[in-house]
Amino acid sequence: MNELITIEAQSPRPADQNPAAVYLAGLSEGTSRRTMLGALEQVARYVSQGRFGAMDFPWQGLRYQHVQAIRSHLANTMKHTTANKVLAALRGVLRAAWRLGLMDAEDYQRAADVPCVRGESLPAGRAVSHAELRALMEACKADQSPKGTRDAAIIALMYGCGLRRAEVIGLDLADYDQGEGTLRVQGKGRKQRLCHVTNGAARALTAWLRTRGKAAGPLFLPVTKAGDLQWRRMTTQAVYYILARRAKEAGVEHLSPHDLRRSFVSDLLDMGADIVTVQRLAGHAQVTTTARYDRRGEAAKRQAAAMLRVPF
Known part of the structure; x- marks a missing residue:
């Protein structure tokens, strides 16, 4: 991953111009927001080798090849359901970056156009008799x-x-x-x-x-x-x-x-x-x-x- 993307330090953005903050603000409070914040933290820490967290990572700099590499990493290290949840969070923050004018439409569409991780697993939980x-x-x-x-x-x-x-x-x-x-x-x-x-x-x-x-x-x-x-x-x-x-x-x-x-x-x-x-x-x-x-x-x-x- 280090060979694909170089992360440059940037000045912190105000919350209303931060793609991660704007994306998370649109989610329901509680479990959904915590879950997707955790997903973004995983991506940010992986790509930057721990130098950035979700709220200071320059999401607008990601391109198709970067997201494809992230998907490959997720597919190799997680269950498909968890990997797809992380990809959903990633697509959401990229959409926020585009809507904020930090990415152009073509870069956003290409970066977000990665397929879900395919797989099948036994259903979670159980029935109560x-x-x-x-x-x-x-x-x-x-x-x-x-x-x-x-x-x-x-x-x-x-x-x-x-x-x-x-x-x-x-x-x-x-x-x-x-x-x-x-x-x-x-x-x-x-x-x-x-x-x-x-x-x-x-x-x-x-x-x-x-x-x-x-x-x-x-x-x-x-x-x-x-x-x-x-x-x-x-x-x-x-x-x-x-x-x-x-x-x-x-x-x-x-x-x-x-x-x-x-x-x-x-x-x-x-x-x-x-x-x-x-x-x-x-x-x-x-x-x-x-x-x-x-x-x-x-x-x-x-x-x-x-x-x-x-x-x-």
Whole structure:
């Protein structure tokens, strides 16, 4: 890579003229912004041999041959999914450089015109069975403190509405219309959607609201060891810890919060809901993303494999 590009030190650009800053500012706060900043840091450190970070790297100096060399490095050192995420961040910052007038259109088009890294891997995460979901809820019910009621409602919404961690903690009491049974959710890319809270999820949420009260503010609150509610918003990491704790108490194999969302998609498809409806309920921009959440394919393959009998 050193033979392909020479990096010259430049005066720092103000944020509104910095391609990396402008690109990152257009992403949703939280996971997306952190992920893409990390991706840009990897590229900047690799190309400059550690002399530059994402925010002071001269992105406008990259050309097609440089991006092709970066792609080759990524393909050789990362899974294809991770490599393509880094390439997406790279294309985004190059687009910002062009829009800021730091690159001409031809240089930008050529640099951004590198193919994705091809490959195929097993789907991430796993499906959560109904028995495991029941065990998680029982573990919450066994906790007589406000934490138990709160955690049951969080788990119920993450499975029953397919919510992401960031969506759960971003909810306010005003987002829930108990009469209509709907929840207004702020999703990725500042896209709102209505989720329908029904049956057990509605009962779990009602139980939490009896504990929480009707004061305005975040729907879910931190709870102290003494059982006191703290009137501030929870963190995404807190949701991760909640699920890990309840899984351990329930004797359930390790699962991530996103596994509940995957199971929401898989179970709806398994029960006959059409994929476009499920896509809208999950808040996915593309049907192809929804399809990647489907775990029915593995279940079908397992059932087919079980038809064979090995004489041992």
